[in-house]
Amino acid sequence: MNNPYLPQQAQAITQQVTQNLQNNVLPGINSGAMAAGGFGGSRHGIAQGLAIGQTNQGLSNSLANLYGSAYDSDQNRNLQQSLATMQNDTQRLGMQNQYNLGLGNLALGNKQADQSFYGQQRGQDLQGAQLGLQAWQMGQQGMANRGLGLGQAGQMQQAGQWAPYQQFGNALSQFSGLNRTTGQTTPGVGAFNGFLGGALNGVDLWRMLTGGN
Numbered sequence: 734m735n736n737p738y739l740p741q742q743a744q745a746i747t748q749q750v751t752q753n754l755q756n757n758v759l760p761g762i763n764s765g766a767m768a769a770g771g772f773g774g775s776r777h778g779i780a781q782g783l784a785i786g787q788t789n790q791g792l793s794n795s796l797a798n799l800y801g802s803a804y805d806s807d808q809n810r811n812l813q814q815s816l817a818t819m820q821n822d823t824q825r826l827g828m829q830n831q832y833n834l835g836l837g838n839l840a841l842g843n844k845q846a847d848q849s850f851y852g853q854q855r856g857q858d859l860q861g862a863q864l865g866l867q868a869w870q871m872g873q874q875g876m877a878n879r880g881l882g883l884g885q886a887g888q889m890q891q892a893g894q895w896a897p898y899q900q901f902g903n904a905l906s907q908f909s910g911l912n913r914t915t916g917q918t919t920p921g922v923g924a925f926n927g928f929l930g931g932a933l934n935g936v937d938l939w940r941m942l943t944g945g946n
Contacts, residue, residue: 739803743796750792758784 762784766777 736803736807739800743799746795746799747792750788750795754785754788758788 759781762777762780763772766772766774766780771777
């Protein structure tokens with residue numbers, strides 16, 4: 734039994750029934766027997782026995798009713814507690830399932846977002862690589878064009894440096910009879926040949942003017 738006051742209630746009922754028997758029922762039987770002149774007789778004893786038996790029967794019925802009602806109440810409370818516990822467990826289980834489902838959806842959404850972000854990053858990386866390749870190709874082309882321009886500028890500079898000597902040689906060749914040619918005015922070697930031819934024509938002219946000395 735879950736009721737801690739149940740033994741005290743049973744004791745209180747027993748005391749009330751016993752006091753009623755001793756203070757009311759038995760004195761009444763004794764008074765009647767004395768008035769009838771049968772006090773201490775068999776009929777007096779039978780009356781007392783019946784009173785005591787009925788009192789004990791009433792007390793037993795009262796205690797049985799007390800304990801039976803307490804048992805039923807305890808069972809009903811236990812059943813209600815069990816149902817409440819089951820409902821709470823069901824609600825907790827449902828909330829846990831919803832929470833787990835929410836976490837699963839969140840994880841799925843994060844995974845999809847990561848995949849989308851990874852795809853965007855890969856696309857940006859590929860675009861950056863293409864731009865880098867284009868920039869490198871443009872740089873290489875620019876360097877090649879710059880080298881070609883520097884080469885042409887160098888050739889023009891060399892041709893400009895040798896042009897006076899070549900012109901001087903061509904002028905002197907008009908006074909010599911050797912009919913030497915200076916060749917093409919090619920930068921580098923051609924310019925040097927022109928200078929050398931002009932120098933030789935100058936030597937021949939000097940010999941003609943000085944009588945071969």
